[in-house]
Amino acid sequence: MLAGQEVFLCDGSIADNFRQFYALRELPEPNPTGMRRFLDLCACPLSTDSPCGTLSGGERQRVFLAVCLSFVPRVLLLDEPTSALDGDTARRFMNNLRDFAAQHGISVILVSHDRGLTASFADNLLELA
């Protein structure tokens, strides 16, 4: 699964987005506790009833990542997942992501321009000149 830089969310609330993405993947609707868990994992303290139209760029990115992570893919490709996040939130998200991926055996391939972040979290680092 690839979570690109471009964030796409449907109209409606965060919960509506979870439901729509799950319906499109023909999966049973996630429960509110599950949605909350993945939002917290992505350092997103918003209510699941928050309308996506009013979210900031960083919030949209975290909601989108929460939806992606909730599918628990075997391999997750992330393209600049922290580009719209401030330093603290980015670190919190990366810590949670590393723990979650280790727990569930998810291989994460992450592209980032933030050398500090990659140095702290990457198991293997490939630098492109």
Added chain:
Amino acid sequence: MPFLLAYVLLLMVGGIMKACRIAQTRLLFMAGLRMTLQLILAGFVLTWLFAHPHPLLTVGYLALMTGFTIRTVLGRHPQLNRRFACCVACCLACCGLLSTVFFVTCIARQNAFDPRYVIPLGGMLMGNAMTGLSLALKSFETALQGQQARIRTLVNLGVRPQHILFPLVRTALETALLPTLNSMLGMGIVFLPGMMTGQILAGADPATAILYQGSIMMAICATVCLTVLSALLWGYRSLWDADMCIHLPGNDRQPGQNA
């Protein structure tokens, strides 16, 4: 000769367009001239055909009409891939011809090769199917271009292409049916349609004209719906490959690829 006076109206429109510097003035006169020549030619051909009816000639005329409608639709949508274009051509031909045969034999209860029935009715059904399909393809292509972010995201999330593209097919079908449905709503109150007006002016009983008009409108609606739905449902499957990667018409960059 009094019919020539109608061309004064065309000159008037041309004059207004010229005064307002609307760019399509030349096209207006070209369209007027082409329509006149085509109608004169059709008049000669039909007069001869009705005087010498033969199944082969009727089939030949229908084939010519079908070929022209397919060429017109595909000419307006050159970005369609080869398989999609084949689907469009097959569906337009099959639905148009089948509904013509059904209307002539089952509703009008005439010989399926009688040119006096088959050619005008087939023309109406084919023409409307052509317009409906053009509108639907335009709406479908515009949606494909406008919803690239959605398509890319959903492909990346592993959503099946059918689920990503089917809402676009639905919207295209709605767009195609709208003109027919609107004309059905206003018919008889706002305007009397061309076929009915023609029959009444030619001296037919209005009751007969109404029967024909009502049934032809339903046949048009069904033909447009069947043509568009079958062409899009069959054709949109050509937009993705075995790896579930969607290939947008006229776009080298794939939705599954990010910059």
